Amino acid sequence: MLSEFEGLFIKKSKYQDGSFIITVYTKLEGLLPLIFFIKKSYFNNTILVPFVKVFGFYYKKFLNEVFRIKDLTIQPEYELINSPAYKQVAFSIIAQIINLTLPKRKPDLCIYDLLIDIKNIILKNNQSHITLWILWFLKEFIAKLGINPILNFSLNTPYFDISQGKFVCNPSFFSLPFEQSIEVFNVFSSQNFDDLKNCINSSSFFNLLDFFEKYFNVHWNSNLNFQFIKEYIINFDDFYHS
Numbered sequence: 001m002l003s004e005f006e007g008l009f010i011k012k013s014k015y016q017d018g019s020f021i022i023t024v025y026t027k028l029e030g031l032l033p034l035i036f037f038i039k040k041s042y043f044n045n046t047i048l049v050p051f052v053k054v055f056g057f058y059y060k061k062f063l064n065e066v067f068r069i070k071d072l073t074i075q076p077e078y079e080l081i082n083s084p085a086y087k088q089v090a091f092s093i094i095a096q097i098i099n100l101t102l103p104k105r106k107p108d109l110c111i112y113d114l115l116i117d118i119k120n121i122i123l124k125n126n127q128s129h130i131t132l133w134i135l136w137f138l139k140e141f142i143a144k145l146g147i148n149p150i151l152n153f154s155l156n157t158p159y160f161d162i163s164q165g166k167f168v169c170n171p172s173f174f175s176l177p178f179e180q181s182i183e184v185f186n187v188f189s190s191q192n193f194d195d196l197k198n199c200i201n202s203s204s205f206f207n208l209l210d211f212f213e214k215y216f217n218v219h220w221n222s223n224l225n226f227q228f229i230k231e232y233i234i235n236f237d238d239f240y241h242s
Contacts, residue, residue, distance in 0.1 A: 002070060005032060006055040008115055009048060009074075010095045021066060023099060024054055025115060030107035031098065034058050034069045049088065050095035051119050052077050079123055086128040089232050093130070094118060094137050100224055101216055110144040121193075131205050131233055132196055138212045139187055139196075184211050206230060 007026030015021045019037045026032050048054075053075040058067045080091075094115075102111070118137050125133075186199035187208060200208065213226040 001060040002057045003060045003067075004055075004057055005029065005034075006053070007032065007112070008119075009050060009052050009054050011050075011099050012048065022054075022069065022072070025098060025102075025112060026107070027109060027112050028107055029105050030111075031102045031104050032058075033066045033104060034072075035066050036069045036072060047074050047076065047081060049081055050091040051115070052080055080119070083123065084128075086130060087122050090122050090130045090133045091119070093134055093229050093232055096228065097138070097141070108144070111141070114140055114144050129197075132193060134229060134233075135187055135200070135205070135208060136190075136193065136196055139190070142212075142215070143188075183208055205233065 005024065005026045005028070007024040007029075009022070010025050010031070011023040013021050013023075015035055017037070019035055022034045022036055024032050024034060054072060055075070056069060056071040056073050058069045060067065083091075098111075098115070102108075114137075118133065118140070121136075122133055183200060183204050187196065190196040190199055209226050209229060213224055216224050
């Protein structure tokens with residue numbers, strides 16, 4: 001049985017016998033892994049980049065978690081394909097976050113719309129502010145999932161414990177140092193990029209990234225490591241070096 005798909009390219013990985021697994025975020029199937037039995041020369045790496053639009057058909061029944069592509073068409077989005085290296089880095093980071101955090105085949109139109117929004121924001125911005133893009137994406141990503149960490153900050157409000165004779169905080173997953181709590185609160189309270197840029201500095205970004213890493217690992221019982229994002233930021237982001 002053939003099914004049609006349309007979505008954003010996320011990742012390509014080798015499978016076996018010269019074939020590839022193409023991961024696409026689609027409107028109807030969510031994160032969809034597809035096997036493509038083709039020659040390696042078929043792919044032009046300058047065209048198949050994260051967030052480029054792809055569409056085609058796949059066989060509904062193939063393997064338990066992976067389906068076989070019958071046809072694949074890559075939309076030639078030259079603004080995306082020819083975008084500067086720092087924008088490609090941002091797209092690559094977000095694609096990796098999506099691939100690492102979302103379950104396979106769980107469609108969510110809010111997430112799809114968010115990916116389109118962040119894609120347009122990055123393409124229209126001519127400054128290398130990967131830090132801000134990633135923070136804005138993570139903030140909106142968690143919000144789209146229906147979770148608001150701000151509601152949990154009350155758990156961190158110090159109170160006086162008579163038995164200990166000192167101020168303490170309620171233990172919780174969101175227990176953070178006071179200054180870091182304020183930084184996270186400001187990020188989630190920001191309404192636009194200007195707000196976000198004004199409420200953080202480059203040195204606080206890694207604290208915020210640690211928070212998001214911990215958040216995902218606890219919420220999804222996963223074992224994410226956002227070190228790859230930190231390395232990208234150090235090498236490519238003008239905001240980090242400002």
